Amino acid sequence: MKHAAVTPVNVVLSGLGRVGRAFVEHIHSHGDDLAREYGVHVRVKTVRAGTEQCLLDGDGPVPPRSDWRPLTPLRSALNGAEADIFVQAIPSTPALREFAAEEALTALRNGVHVVTATKSHLLTHWSRLGQAAAESGTRIRISGATGAALPAGDLARSAMRGLGCNGIRACPNGTATFVLDRLAAGDSIDDAVREAQRRGIAEADPSADLSGADSATKLKLMAALLWAWNPECVRVESDEIDAGTSERAVAVAARGGRLRAVAQAHLAAPHLVRVVLEETAPGDPLYALAGPEKAVTFQSPDGGDVTVSGGRSHPLGAALSLVRDIIDIASPHRGFR
Known part of the structure; x- marks a missing residue:
């Protein structure tokens, strides 16, 4: 036009x-x-x-x-x-x-x-x-x-208004998803991180990605846009991706699942964001992510879940x-x- x-x-x-x-x-x-x-x-x-x-x-x-x-x-x-x-x-x-x-x-x-x-x-x-x-x-x-x-912030700020959203479930960090899939394929964590850096996915210092801090930050901001939570008051509980995660990622893959770093926030637990290493199964939008893709699901009891996925993890x-x-x-x- x-x-x-x-x-x-x-x-x-x-x-x-x-x-x-x-x-x-x-x-x-x-x-x-x-x-x-x-x-x-x-x-x-x-x-x-x-x-x-x-x-x-x-x-x-x-x-x-x-x-x-x-x-x-x-x-x-x-x-x-x-x-x-x-x-x-x-x-x-x-x-x-x-x-x-x-x-x-x-x-x-x-x-x-x-x-x-x-x-x-x-x-x-x-x-x-x-x-x-x-x-x-x-x-x-x-x-x-x-x-x-990924236009998750736009959904939280405006598109979910009136739908009665009561929860967010997300993989908002492309580095974490990429590294977990490489671990499931047999890479060491050092090799997985180096490959993510080589592709321009991970920063020189990936600690915030692997600790869950970056995912928690993004959930805090989405919750602030969606529910007017003050990010300064939000608590975080987080699982870390480290060398010990490799064995679990391989075991989950052997069962047909995929290990994901899932960030969660819910109105039933005000001002709390959790990032957990969760086994996902086929049919779950977070399972379907490939490489450094990200996804966010906004949970609405009446309107139904709304998921946005994709988006480049790149400058x-x-x-x-x-x-x-x-x-x-x-x-x-x-x-x-």
Whole structure:
């Protein structure tokens, strides 16, 4: 569908790691297609990374680092870019949590919407971020923090409204699913992790994937969107994937099952997320996952279970989720759109 009117959207990006770079490259190569298809012309005006930043012409590639300049205060960068949306793609590490929170709060308090793939500050500053957005009339979108290309966050935020969802059951971490299947095939855990890293599925440090921490984080955020749970108050119980898991994965496979790291939350157990190593059987959507695929089932007693699965565990998948959230905020919705 070609849009007669196109809305320009100015973006300031924080973070130029694998996700941030994939985001800029996608906008550079597909910006005209997005404008034609959705009526949104996304222009990345400023990129901030580390202690430096660079200005873009809105449609061009990122210049070499020799052309970058020292960071200016974020408020100045937002004003200078006439920013509509602030995009975060910095690592979800404890060391950057406060920095990510202050960046997001600054943007919101200056009337700029926030789209983030960064998780850490959402877990600790959820209430403050929500209050800042409410006071400034801005919006926060977190698809990239809940499953990359998998649109689970969108379902939790809006599509499940009115269906009476009382539980979530999910495999939201592609690395965990991939590693468990490799263990079932006879690989050692070290070999399985190395292969996941070689394919770009696992991070250099996969500890959050194997411990269940990443899955628990994503469930916390989905529960916050779905039931208004404050992630700061949610407890976690988690099984870990380690060298001792190999024998169990092989035994489950011999019985025709597949071992999965299943994250669960339920209204009957408020503010609790559990990640358990569970034997799944044919017919279970989580059993059917292949490689690094992810899946989330929203359980509705009256409406029936709703499952979404697939989505790339890859920087481009996370980058595309940022694009999706920008379009959601900026699209001039009309008719069936």
